[in-house]
Amino acid sequence: MIKFTQVSKRYPGGYEALKNVGFEIEEGEIAFLTGHSGAGKSTLLKLIAAIERPNGGSIVVKGQNVGSLKSGALPFLRRNLGLIFQDHKLLFDRSVFDNVILPLQICGFDHRESAKRARAALDKVGLLAREKANPIALSGGEQQRLCIARAIVNRPTILLADEPTGNLDSAYADEIMSIFKSFHQVGVTLLIATHDENVLRQSDGRRLLLKHGELQP
Amino acid sequence: MSNWLIQHWLVFLFTLRRLLATPVASLLNIAIMGIALSLPVGVYVLLQNVQGLAAQAAGAPQISVFLAKDASKDDVAQTGKRLAQLDDIERIEFVPREQALDQLKHSTGLADVIGGLSQNPLPDAYILYPKTADLKVLEGLRDRLQTWPKLEHVQLDSAWARKLEALLGFVRLAVLILASLLSIALVAITFNTIRLQILTKRDEIEVSKLIGATHAFIRRPFLYFGLLQGLLAGAAAWLIISLSLYLLNRSLAGLAELYASNFTLHHLSAGDSLSLLLFSAYLGWLGAWLSVSQHLWQIEPK
Ligand SMILES: Nc1ncnc2c1ncn2[C@@H]1O[C@H](COP(=O)(O)OP(=O)(O)OP(=O)(O)O)[C@@H](O)[C@H]1O
Ligand SMILES: [Mg+2]
Numbered sequence: 001m002i003k004f005t006q007v008s009k010r011y012p013g014g015y016e017a018l019k020n021v022g023f024e025i026e027e028g029e030i031a032f033l034t035g036h037s038g039a040g041k042s043t044l045l046k047l048i049a050a051i052e053r054p055n056g057g058s059i060v061v062k063g064q065n066v067g068s069l070k071s072g073a074l075p076f077l078r079r080n081l082g083l084i085f086q087d088h089k090l091l092f093d094r095s096v097f098d099n100v101i102l103p104l105q106i107c108g109f110d111h112r113e114s115a116k117r118a119r120a121a122l123d124k125v126g127l128l129a130r131e132k133a134n135p136i137a138l139s140g141g142e143q144q145r146l147c148i149a150r151a152i153v154n155r156p157t158i159l160l161a162d163e164p165t166g167n168l169d170s171a172y173a174d175e176i177m178s179i180f181k182s183f184h185q186v187g188v189t190l191l192i193a194t195h196d197e198n199v200l201r202q203s204d205g206r207r208l209l210l211k212h213g214e215l216q217p
Numbered sequence: 218m219s220n221w222l223i224q225h226w227l228v229f230l231f232t233l234r235r236l237l238a239t240p241v242a243s244l245l246n247i248a249i250m251g252i253a254l255s256l257p258v259g260v261y262v263l264l265q266n267v268q269g270l271a272a273q274a275a276g277a278p279q280i281s282v283f284l285a286k287d288a289s290k291d292d293v294a295q296t297g298k299r300l301a302q303l304d305d306i307e308r309i310e311f312v313p314r315e316q317a318l319d320q321l322k323h324s325t326g327l328a329d330v331i332g333g334l335s336q337n338p339l340p341d342a343y344i345l346y347p348k349t350a351d352l353k354v355l356e357g358l359r360d361r362l363q364t365w366p367k368l369e370h371v372q373l374d375s376a377w378a379r380k381l382e383a384l385l386g387f388v389r390l391a392v393l394i395l396a397s398l399l400s401i402a403l404v405a406i407t408f409n410t411i412r413l414q415i416l417t418k419r420d421e422i423e424v425s426k427l428i429g430a431t432h433a434f435i436r437r438p439f440l441y442f443g444l445l446q447g448l449l450a451g452a453a454a455w456l457i458i459s460l461s462l463y464l465l466n467r468s469l470a471g472l473a474e475l476y477a478s479n480f481t482l483h484h485l486s487a488g489d490s491l492s493l494l495l496f497s498a499y500l501g502w503l504g505a506w507l508s509v510s511q512h513l514w515q516i517e518p519k
Contacts, residue, residue: 051427051518072432079429089424106430110220111227150428 001027001158001189002048007057009043009213017043019213021057025191025206030184032200033193035210041193042086044210045160048191049081050074061158079107082156082188086163088147090135096122096146097131103154121153124179141168148176152183159183161192170198177203225437232441235414246410247446250403251453254497257396258485259458264388266482278352278377280345280359283370292367293341299365300343305358310344317342340369352382400500403450407443407504408511414439415512423518436509440502447501451494459484 002025009018017040025031033041046052047059050066059066062080069077091099100121104114122128125145130138135146148164159180165173177199184190194200200207209216236243282300284293300309317339322328347355355373362371415422425435466481485493 049427075426075429075431075434077429078427083427085427089420089427091421091424093421102425103428105224105227106425106428106434108220108224111223 001025001029001062002191003060005058007047007054007059009047009052010055017213018047021215023208023215025189027189028184028187030180030190030203030205031192031208032203032205033191033208033210034195034200036195039210040213041210042162045162045191045193048160049078049083079154080157082151082159084147084151084159084161084164086166088143090143090146092134092136095131096127096133096135096138099135099146100149100153103150107154117153121149124152125149126175141172144168145176148179156188158189158191161190163194164192165194165196165199173198174202228437228441232438232445235438235442236445243446246406247449247453250406250446250450250497251457253399253402254450254454254493255457257392257399258454258493259461260388260392260395262458262462262482262485264385264392268385270480278347278350278355279374280347280355280362281372281374282343282345282362282368283372284341285367285369286340288341288367296365296367297343300345303358305347305349305354306345307348308346310346312342312344314339314341352379403447403497403500404504404507407446407501408508410446411439411443411505411508412512414442415508415516419516422513422516427518432513435513439509440505443501443505444498445501448494448498450501451497454497455485455490455493
């Protein structure tokens, strides 16, 4: 489903964030990406979604070589991915509901069906009662959950989560993890970057450990 | 209604809301663009009116057909019949040579000189009053008549029409130049409005790209905005001209009474009005399109 072969990423300025990284994640697998701060976890996830481009090696996602994808094809790659960002990337000029429905509008979904799905996603993360609120009025943990609702609303086949439990106490973190597990059960492929020991202890699933941009065996 | 139509309708409503969200700025923009448009269009309207007025004042030009000296009475009658069959002619007047000489005697005061002539030097003539004032048609007609037998000379009294045509051509060119310049200004105004919008919508654009929006999707609301603003500017220009014509006509009414005429200025025709709206909408769209192509690709998600 996701295959890295000898991937390297150098940021402008010369810093080498990833060096010769290779791994493969099978369809329906759940894997955890760990490592110290600055190890390159976010960079790796961004490469999968083609938010950053690799300097070497190949990245294949669902049979497509992401590194050489034309910019016109990017939107259609990203529609298959559910992205949960470390910095949330919520829009504060609209309601919680409008944030969640955005991916469906982008795909040109039927309006009534979209509204139904958006409410279902909000319900899943326990934010249905706040649908009319502005995201700015939500707590850090609630914003995190809103971000998850937006990522799952168009039922992606691959879910990439960057520190999804970063701002949550352990009760909420457990809740989030159980949401992820339910997605795992219906066959969604998950790659979760985290250094939350709690999460790692409670979940079985492959670990990918990064250290200064290199994948540890 | 298809889903595709609903999508566009929603974008349209969204755009309208965006326009109404900053009413003062939108209104000022539309006013500036409307005024800019109303200048060339206003001159065009006056031009149309003057053209009609001038034709009315001058009357249609005439064509004088002088017969050859050796034309017999039969030839004259024959020519008269053929002339009567022409399409573009309203009315024909026959001026026999004797009458022409009489007129010359009385009008010039050369009675003595003319009285001393042993024979009448003037030919029989027909005067044609054409239906049209179109110079091209009349010149074509003259050229055709010149090939007829037993005619000495065909004369189109078109000097005046020519001068008017030249003057109107000059004004038309001026309108065209003005319209071009102000069209560019209109495009520039929209370009800048959209540029500012893109800057304030940076987050939205970035997030939309991250979750799979195509360029077309991101561009659409901005293009709609430009289109709508252009359309409203066209409507504003139309209203400005309506108001101006109303005021001018009111003061003309007094003037016309003095001259016992009932001249009023006419507004743009329905077709011209529609063209104005479509053209201004197109200019708005163009400005938005240029702006979006220029600025959107610069926003890449990180
Ligand atoms: N846009 C960028 N330009 C230059 N350097 C960057 C850029 N983004 C990240 N880096 C560098 O690349 C390295 C890896 O960054 P990355 O964000 O992938 O780390 P991370 O493992 O996600 O860390 P954290 O756990 O703190 O989120 C860091 O040293 C960072 O400074
Ligand atoms: Mg990170």
